[in-house]
Each structure stands twice: as structure tokens, then as C-alpha cells.
Amino acid sequence: MMIGVTIGQAAAFAGVTVKTVRHYHKLGLVAEPERDSSGYRRYGSAALSRLVGVRALAAAGVPLAEIGRLPDSGTASFAASLADVERHLTDRIDELTAQRDTLRRLARGDHALLPARAVALLEGMPGLGFSADDVTAAQESFVLAKVLVPEGFDDYLDNVESALKDPRFLALVQRSAEVGGWEPDDPRVAELAADLAGHYLAHPAQLKIVTGLQARTETATRYRLIAHHSEGPGTAAARLAALVEAKLRAAGVQLPRPGSP
Amino acid sequence: MMIGVTIGQAAAFAGVTVKTVRHYHKLGLVAEPERDSSGYRRYGSAALSRLVGVRALAAAGVPLAEIGRLPDSGTASFAASLADVERHLTDRIDELTAQRDTLRRLARGDHALLPARAVALLEGMPGLGFSADDVTAAQESFVLAKVLVPEGFDDYLDNVESALKDPRFLALVQRSAEVGGWEPDDPRVAELAADLAGHYLAHPAQLKIVTGLQARTETATRYRLIAHHSEGPGTAAARLAALVEAKLRAAGVQLPRPGSP
DNA sequence: CCTTGACCTTGACCCGAGGTCAGGGTCGAC
DNA sequence: GTCGACCCTGACCTCGGGTCAAGGTCAAGG
Numbered sequence: 001m002m003i004g005v006t007i008g009q010a011a012a013f014a015g016v017t018v019k020t021v022r023h024y025h026k027l028g029l030v031a032e033p034e035r036d037s038s039g040y041r042r043y044g045s046a047a048l049s050r051l052v053g054v055r056a057l058a059a060a061g062v063p064l065a066e067i068g069r070l071p072d073s074g075t076a077s078f079a080a081s082l083a084d085v086e087r088h089l090t091d092r093i094d095e096l097t098a099q100r101d102t103l104r105r106l107a108r109g110d111h112a113l114l115p116a117r118a119v120a121l122l123e124g125m126p127g128l129g130f131s132a133d134d135v136t137a138a139q140e141s142f143v144l145a146k147v148l149v150p151e152g153f154d155d156y157l158d159n160v161e162s163a164l165k166d167p168r169f170l171a172l173v174q175r176s177a178e179v180g181g182w183e184p185d186d187p188r189v190a191e192l193a194a195d196l197a198g199h200y201l202a203h204p205a206q207l208k209i210v211t212g213l214q215a216r217t218e219t220a221t222r223y224r225l226i227a228h229h230s231e232g233p234g235t236a237a238a239r240l241a242a243l244v245e246a247k248l249r250a251a252g253v254q255l256p257r258p259g260s261p
Numbered sequence: 262m263m264i265g266v267t268i269g270q271a272a273a274f275a276g277v278t279v280k281t282v283r284h285y286h287k288l289g290l291v292a293e294p295e296r297d298s299s300g301y302r303r304y305g306s307a308a309l310s311r312l313v314g315v316r317a318l319a320a321a322g323v324p325l326a327e328i329g330r331l332p333d334s335g336t337a338s339f340a341a342s343l344a345d346v347e348r349h350l351t352d353r354i355d356e357l358t359a360q361r362d363t364l365r366r367l368a369r370g371d372h373a374l375l376p377a378r379a380v381a382l383l384e385g386m387p388g389l390g391f392s393a394d395d396v397t398a399a400q401e402s403f404v405l406a407k408v409l410v411p412e413g414f415d416d417y418l419d420n421v422e423s424a425l426k427d428p429r430f431l432a433l434v435q436r437s438a439e440v441g442g443w444e445p446d447d448p449r450v451a452e453l454a455a456d457l458a459g460h461y462l463a464h465p466a467q468l469k470i471v472t473g474l475q476a477r478t479e480t481a482t483r484y485r486l487i488a489h490h491s492e493g494p495g496t497a498a499a500r501l502a503a504l505v506e507a508k509l510r511a512a513g514v515q516l517p518r519p520g521s522p
Numbered sequence: 523c524c525t526t527g528a529c530c531t532t533g534a535c536c537c538g539a540g541g542t543c544a545g546g547g548t549c550g551a552c
Numbered sequence: 553g554t555c556g557a558c559c560c561t562g563a564c565c566t567c568g569g570g571t572c573a574a575g576g577t578c579a580a581g582g
Contacts, residue, residue, distance in 0.1 A: 005486070008558065013408045018559085023540055038548055040559060045490035049401045052408050056374055060367055061360035064539070082368040089361045093354055099322035100350045106321055107343040113317055140310045147274050147313050225266070229306035269529065279530085284569060299577055301530060325568070 004033065004042035014051045021051065029054045029067055061089050117157050118142050121164075128170065134177045141229050148222045156209070163206040172196055182236040189236050193243035200244075201251050211253065265294065265303035275312045282312065290315045290328055322350050378418050379403050382425075389431065395438045402490050409483045417470070424467040433457055443497040450497050454504035461505075462512050472514065484516075 011018045024030045033047045043051070057067050062085050071077040105113060114122075122142070125135045146153045163169045175192055182189060200207045210227070228241060272279045285291045294308045304312070318328050323346050332338040366374060375383075383403070386396045407414045424430045436453055443450060461468045471488070489502060506516055 006559075017540085019540065019542090022561095027539095038559080040548080045401075045405055045486045048408070048486065049404060049490075052404055056363075056367065058539090059360070060364040061357065062364070079368050082364060086361060086364050086368070089357055089364065093357045093361070096322065096350055096354045096357070099320070100347060100354070102317075103321040103323070103343060103347050103350065106317065107340050107347070140306075143310055143313055144306055147309070225306045225309065229310075267530075278569080280569065280571090283532095299530080301577080319568090 003036075004044045005048075007041050007043070010043040010048055010051060013048060014055045016051075016055055024051070024054055024064075027064055027068060029064060061085060114139070114142055114146065115157075117161070118146075121157070121160065128164075129174055130177055133180075137229075141226065144226050144229055148226060159206070159209045163203075163209060166203070166206070169199060169203070169206055172199055176240070179236050179240055184236045184239045186236055189240050190243060193240050193247065196240075196244050197247035197251070200248060201253075207248075207253070210248070265305045266309075268302050268304070271304040271309055271312060274309060275316045277312075277316055285312070285315055285325075288325055288329060290325060322346065375400070375403055375407065376414075376418075378422070379407075382418070382421065389425075390435055391438055394441075398490075402487065405487050405490055409487060420467070420470045424464075424470060427464070427467070430460060430464070430467055433460055437501070440497050440501055445497045445500045447497060450501050451504060454501050454508065457501075457505050458508035458512070461509060462514075468509075468514070471509070471516070 005013075007018050007021055011021045014021070021030070025032050030047065030050050033041050033043050036042050054067055057070070058064060062070075062082070066081065066085060070081055102113070122135055122139055125138065126132070130138075145156055149156075164173075172192075172195060176196070179189065179192070200210065228238065266274075268279050268282055272282045275282070282291070286293050291308065291311050294302050294304050297303050315328055318331070319325060323331075323343070327342065327346060331342055363374070383396055383400055386399065387393070391399075406417055410417075425434075433453075433456060437457070440450065440453070461471065489499065510516055
């Protein structure tokens with residue numbers, strides 16, 4: 001007379017796998033039942049009942065460790081424990097919902113989670129004659145500026161927005177975008193550097209694009225990461241930036257120097 | 262001239278821990294940057310930019326393995342991958358929400374997720390003179406019946422509901438509930454068994470409480486698990502059940518026997 | 523020069539809730 | 553006696569890092 005069902009049947013009744021039942025035994029959530037002569041576990045009604053109860057709690061999201069410590073069903077502290085689990089569950093749901101919202105922004109091309117104003121600036125660039133690579137480079141610069149100097153980012157966007165309304169500045173920026181294809185010793189580099197420095201010095205409000213961030217960062221390292229982003233060493237772009245900085249310094253503008261604190 | 266920032270600074274900028282950055286390197290999500298003379302990693306703007314991008318995706322719930330396989334940002338398949346992740350996220354949110362609902366039912370004393378009718382029956386028991394232990398035993402029997410013979414559970418509840426409207430049957434059930442305190446050889450056991458069997462045979466509709474489940478389960482094992490739940494071997498309850506079954510069988514009622522298939 | 527404390531290096535083990543694989547024993551049916 | 557389905561134990565895998573261990577490097581202060 002075989003008494004009780006085997007582990008496979010018990011698992012099927014409770015809607016779990018055999019492995020799961022053994023796992024519950026190992027964690028002490030369900031007592032190990034008697035074994036028959038061949039060493040198989042045999043489950044009676046009490047064991048099945050316990051297994052179903054544990055399963056109901058586990059399916060409701062109660063962590064297994066919690067189930068092991070749970071007071072008797074029906075008591076007040078039992079209800080309190082469940083309320084605790086429910087809070088935890090709600091937090092997790094809120095977290096995932098926030099993640100999903102973030103993901104939607106990311107998928108909508110709201111690249112790298114920049115604020116709406118920055119996205120608008122980037123989206124206007126192709127209409128002003130900039131290439132897709134230019135847009136990408138500008139976006140990366142925005143991301144870096146936001147990450148490295150978050151408290152100055154809004155002012156930075158203010159400065160860029162108003163400067164781009166000046167057609168002479170816009171023309172200079174457009175010439176600068178072409179520097180990627182030049183040789184470092186191209187004579188146009190020095191010429192453009194002179195024009196840029198001259199423009200900045202003639203329009204102090206626009207000079208703030210360069211100096212505004214620096215006033216906040218204090219450390220040269222961050223400034224250099226932003227200002228010299230996407231310049232390979234020894235390129236025409238690097239030489240252009242160095243020339244402009246030198247000219248501004250010569251005119252008395254304070255700029256961090258490589259290696260200074 | 263130290264070029265680039267250290268791992269701690271890069272991690273702080275991206276809002277992650279040092280360990281996390283190294284983890285990303287190990288997974289190949291961010292290329293290992295150059296090392297300085299002392300072997301420290303030095304992060305330039307490109308590496309920082311990449312780190313921030315990876316972080317944005319990870320914070321949006323994209324699995325790290327997915328980030329590694331992700332096509333270039335901006336392409337159609339990139340958006341498709343993100344949509345995939347979003348579906349996954351939504352599924353998880355739905356799952357957790359369902360868990361929370363289940364948990365609320367469990368916490369509200371909606372014991373073991375029985376249907377409303379079963380809960381109503383259990384809640385009516387104390388008013389009929391049953392003890393808390395009796396209610397618990399009945400609840401466990403319900404749970405077992407539901408798990409072992411789900412398709413017959415509704416009919417079973419029908420039978421129990423209508424039988425309990427018969428005051429003579431109710432009186433018998435109340436006497437049966439006291440059997441837990443008796444000795445197995447108590448003369449009242451045989452007396453009660455005779456009364457129970459007589460009542461079942463006189464009221465075939467109520468006999469279905471015993472035979473209805475059996476007609477569906479087919480296997481003796483399941484029937485015995487339900488019918489003989491909460492009877493320790495050698496107790497008065499077990500003897501009572503055996504006597505009732507014997508009398509019913511003698512009257513021609515088909516009941517599974519221990520050991521039959 | 524030496525120490526102190528903060529930072530960096532690699533490597534190994536830990537969490538939850540089981541899944542999967544390996545190697546072997548047992549059952550009922552043919 | 554042999555097949556397929558079931559059972560046994562034990563060890564390793566997941567995922568996104570956290571934590572610990574044991575040691576090297578750096579800048580500042582005495």
C-alpha cells in the first residue's frame with residue numbers, strides 16, 4: 001500500500017516544478033516528508049496543504065526567506081509582514097514604471113536624456129547646414145557639459161541660443177565645422193582662429209560660451225574634457241582650439257591651462 | 262601632464278560606482294581606456310560619453326547583455342530593440358501588479374485564494390457552533406479539493422451548500438466535529454458512523470458530497486488525500502471514516518479502496 | 523623621510539529563485 | 553530484460569553588481 005503521492009505529482013498539483021519543491025525543502029519552507037522503501041519522498045495531505053500555502057505566498061511575491069520567518073497565518077504580525085512585502089512590491093512597480101518612461105524618451109530619439117531646449121538646438125542644426133556628424137559631436141558635447149557641470153548647463157544653453165541668432169557667429173561656427181577635413185598646417189586654420197578670437201573679444205556676451213562653464217568647474221580637467229572633446233591629438237581641430245585659446249589669453253581672458261589644478 | 266580623469270571621477274560623473282565601471286569594462290560595454298604610468302585607467306571625453314550613454318540605457322532597464330548587442334543609436338533596429346525591452350518591462354510590471362493584487366487578497370484573510378462561495382461557507386461556520394480548529398480543517402480540505410480536483414470543485418461546493426441547509430445533516434456534521442477528542446474505541450464512534458451512513462443512504466443528493474469528487478478523480482490516491490485529510494492513523498476520526506465507508510460499500514456505493522489504481 | 527588617508531589594482535565570493543547538467547537508481551509496462 | 557519516465561544528490565549558472573582581501577600609488581602634512 002503506497003501512501004501519499006510522489007514529488008512529481010505533488011509538484012503538478014501545486015503548479016510548480018519538482019526542482020522547486022526540493023528547493024523549498026532545502027530552505028525549510030516545507031518539511032521533508034517520509035520516504036518509501038526506495039527512498040522516494042511521499043506526500044500526504046498535510047504536506048500538500050503546506051506546499052500549496054507556500055506556493056500561494058511565493059506567487060504573491062513574498063520572498064522565500066520571508067515565508068520562512070512568517071508568523072502564523074491569521075495573526076496581526078502576519079498581516080503586517082504582508083503589508084511590508086506589499087510596500088516593497090509597490091516600490092518596485094514604481095521603479096519599473098519610471099524606467100519604462102525613461103526608455104520611451106530614449107527610444108523617441110530624445111537622445112541621451114537632454115532637456116527639451118538642447119534637443120531643439122540639435123534638431124535645428126541640419127537646417128543650418130550642419131552634417132549629421134556635426135550634430136552627433138554637438139550632442140556629445142552637450143551630454144558631457146551636462147554631466148560634468150550640471151549646475152552651469154542651463155546658462156550654457158542660454159549663451160549658445162542667443163549667440164546662434166547672430167549670423168556672423170553662425171557663419172564662424174559653420175566654417176569651424178569644416179575643420180575636420182583640413183591638415184593641421186592648413187593656412188585656413190590660423191585665419192579662422194584669428195576671426196574666432198576677434199569675434200569673441202568683440203562680443204563679450206558670446207565669450208561666455210567659453211568662459212561661462214569654466215567659471216563653474218574650477219578644475220582644468222573638466223573644462224578640457226568639454227572644450228577639447230572630439231579633437232584627436234595633432235589634428236587641425238586641436239590646433240585651431242589651441243590658437244584661439246592663446247589669442248584669448250593674450251587678450252587677458254582667464255582660461256585653465258593643461259596641468260594647472 | 263595627466264590626461265583624462267581617474268575611474269573614481271568618471272564613475273562619479275556618470276553617477277555609478279567604481280565597481281560598476283569595471284563591470285562594464287569586463288562585459289565589453291565600455292572599451293578599456295589607456296592606462297597611465299602607474300597602471301591607473303585614464304578616461305577622456307569619448308570614454309566618458311560612452312559611459313554616460315551606457316548608464317542611461319542601463320538606468321532605463323535595458324539588460325547589460327542587450328546593451329552590448331545593441332545596434333547603433335538612431336537606426337531603426339535600435340528603436341526596435343528598445344521597443345522589445347519596453348515590452349519586456351511592461352510584462353514585468355503587469356506581473357508584479359498581479360502579484361500585488363494576490364497579496365492583498367491573501368492579507369485580507371481571503372485565505373488560500375478560495376473562491377468567494379467557499380469563503381462564505383467558512384465564515385458561516387463559527388455561527389453554527391464550529392470551533393476555529395474546525396474551520397481551519399475545513400479550509401484545508403477545500404484547498405486540497407480545489408488543487409486536486411479543480412474541475413469538480415464547483416459541484417462539490419454546490420453539494421455542501423445545499424446539504425448544510427438540512428438541519429439533520431448539520432447536526433450530524435456538528436457531532437462529527439467533536440470526534441477529535443474521543444478515543445478510537447469510544448462506543449459513540451460506531452453509533453455516529455451508523456447515523457451518518459444511514460443519512461447519506463436516505464438522502465442520495467447529499468451522498469454526492471462523498472461520491473461526487475470521486476467520480477471525477479478516478480484515482481484512489483487523490484480521493485483518499487481529500488477524504489482522509491487531517492486524520493492521524495489510529496484516531497477515532499480515522500475509525501469513524503472507515504466505518505462509514507464500509508457501511509456505504511455494503512449498501513452498494515462505489516468507493517475507491519486503498520491500493521486500488 | 524615617513525606617515526596617513528584616500529584612491530587605485532586584481533581576484534574571489536555573495537545575493538534570489540530556482541534552471542540545467544551529470545551520473546546513477548527505481549518504477550511500471552512491454 | 554529492456555525501455556521510457558520518473559526519482560535521487562550535488563554542483564554550477566543566471567543578473568547586476570556589493571563586499572572583502574591584499575597590495576600598489578598619490579598628495580599632503582610633520
